[in-house]
Amino acid sequence: xxxxxxxPRDNWQQKVESxxxxxxxxxxxxxxxxxxxxxxxxxxxAAEIDTLEAAGNKLQEMCxxxxxxIVDEKRYAELDIPAFxxxxxxxxxxxxxxxxxxxxxxxxxxxxxxxxxxxxEYNADTPTSLLEAAVIQWYWLKDMPQSLVSYKPDQFNSIHxxxxxxxKDIDPYLSKPIYFAALDNPExxxxxxxxxxxxQQANLDTLQLFLQEIGWNEDQQAFLDPDEHPMxxxxxxxxxxxxxxxxxxxxxxxxxxxxxxxxxxxxxxLSNKGILPILWELYPNHELLLESHFDGPGTxxxxxxxxxxxxxxxxxTIVRDNATIAxxxxxxxxxxxxxxxxxVAFFNNRHPILGLWMIDQDCxxxxxxxxxGPITDNLSSFVPHFFT
Numbered sequence: 001x002x003x004x005x006x007x008p009r010d011n012w013q014q015k016v017e018s019x020x021x022x023x024x025x026x027x028x029x030x031x032x033x034x035x036x037x038x039x040x041x042x043x044x045x046a047a048e049i050d051t052l053e054a055a056g057n058k059l060q061e062m063c064x065x066x067x068x069x070i071v072d073e074k075r076y077a078e079l080d081i082p083a084f085x086x087x088x089x090x091x092x093x094x095x096x097x098x099x100x101x102x103x104x105x106x107x108x109x110x111x112x113x114x115x116x117x118x119x120x121e122y123n124a125d126t127p128t129s130l131l132e133a134a135v136i137q138w139y140w141l142k143d144m145p146q147s148l149v150s151y152k153p154d155q156f157n158s159i160h161x162x163x164x165x166x167x168k169d170i171d172p173y174l175s176k177p178i179y180f181a182a183l184d185n186p187e188x189x190x191x192x193x194x195x196x197x198x199x200q201q202a203n204l205d206t207l208q209l210f211l212q213e214i215g216w217n218e219d220q221q222a223f224l225d226p227d228e229h230p231m232x233x234x235x236x237x238x239x240x241x242x243x244x245x246x247x248x249x250x251x252x253x254x255x256x257x258x259x260x261x262x263x264x265x266x267x268x269x270l271s272n273k274g275i276l277p278i279l280w281e282l283y284p285n286h287e288l289l290l291e292s293h294f295d296g297p298g299t300x301x302x303x304x305x306x307x308x309x310x311x312x313x314x315x316x317t318i319v320r321d322n323a324t325i326a327x328x329x330x331x332x333x334x335x336x337x338x339x340x341x342x343x344v345a346f347f348n349n350r351h352p353i354l355g356l357w358m359i360d361q362d363c364x365x366x367x368x369x370x371x372x373g374p375i376t377d378n379l380s381s382f383v384p385h386f387f388t
Contacts, residue, residue, distance in 0.1 A: 001044050001110025003347035003383075008038045009143055020194060021136050023186045032372075036132065037381040038140055042352065042368055044387040048111050049156045049366075055117045055288055056356035056363025059104050062286070063122055066278050067093065067269045078294060079274035080308055080335050085244055085265065088256040092264040098170035100195075100235070100262050101163070102270070103127035103367075104356040105376075106288075107342035116287040118342045119279070120353065124270035125263050126239050128187050129382055131194040133357055133367030134159035137384035144386070153386040156366040160198065162359035167202035169360075174260050175232035176205040179225065182237035184210050192237050199235075211238055216248050221255060223248075235262040239271065241309050273308045273337045291340040302341040307332040313377030326374050351376070352383070 009015060016024050016036055024036040033039070070076065071093050076086055102124040108117040134157065141155045180196040182188035196206050207225065214231065215224040222230040236243070243249050256265065269275060276292040283289060297303045297319070305317040314330025320341065345352055350370040357365035371380040
């Protein structure tokens with residue numbers, strides 16, 4: 001694994017816009033480079049890609065076992081999951097309504113590090129940067145000058161094909177149309193527009209709307225679209241923990257068995273940082289895991305403290321030798337977990353985080369975000385990759 005400086009393509013802005021990425025260069029003073037950054041790429045060996053794929057598949061297996069453990073042992077309170085949601089979670093877990101995708105974030109410096117990839121967290125409910133991983137970097141690879149390597153490079157990326165295949169697989173379990181809903185912001189709208197496109201390529205009928213346009217009819221006990229049609233299949237790019245705090249959250253629970261929500265509510269168990277200490281309990285000293293605890297750092301001198309529910313690098317504190325070396329503010333409060341610091345992955349003054357994309361149960365792609373500091377946040381750039 002190495003980071004290779006490159007010359008961006010001529011008119012790269014227009015090229016990424018032509019395949020859907022409109023916010024490639026956010027107008028944010030703090031960003032010293034574009035969000036989509038093709039001034040470098042990460043190169044892997046085929047063996048390293050095999051390692052990452054195997055890691056993703058193993059982590060999925062372990063996380064599902066951890067979810068079963070939480071259900072069996074009723075450990076919901078440790079994850080701050082509200083009691084009124086438990087019945088719906090257990091129904092969804094046992095009845096297996098359709099689920100689509102997720103993204104493991106792992107830290108790794110490649111085979112030369114002598115260490116296995118280490119799980120940082122699982123974005124199992126509302127992962128973004130999907131179009132960038134599935135489409136944008138693939139078109140970049142097709143344009144990449146062949147002179148960079150001695151033979152044609154490849155990319156760990158079958159995300160697009162696997163998404164279409166998964167929609168076809170779950171088609172019989174979904175009422176039509178399938179609604180795609182998200183908040184009115186560029187990143188979320190880009191993600192659901194792309195996911196809707198993959199569903200349409202699988203020949204499913206779809207509609208798209210803003211999350212705020214979903215209504216509730218008390219008499220019908222149903223969620224309604226703007227034309228007042230009942231909604232029975234909804235892909236929502238909005239976290240379950242936030243939904244349950246909304247005015248209509250209890251209605252989503254009361255009617256849960258009548259509606260196919262994607263992702264299903266049991267994904268709350270995996271997207272919660274509390275899954276990390278539970279994994280460590282179930283698989284102590286596993287090579288893919290970092291030591292993690294609910295109740296404090298224990299004997300760890302180097303660790304990260306983060307809330308059970310947090311996103312975009314908010315409310316993170318990094319401690320090295322018992323001293324805070326980095327921290328971020330944010331809106332996430334409540335219970336924290338403590339996770340050992342991962343082995344350092346540092347290339348050309350950049351910290352990469354490797355996103356392993358899971359479609360259903362299969363690891364099928366890689367997307368890399370990198371930052372100047374040790375905390376990946378919403379100002380971090382997306383950098384393409386290839387392997388030879």
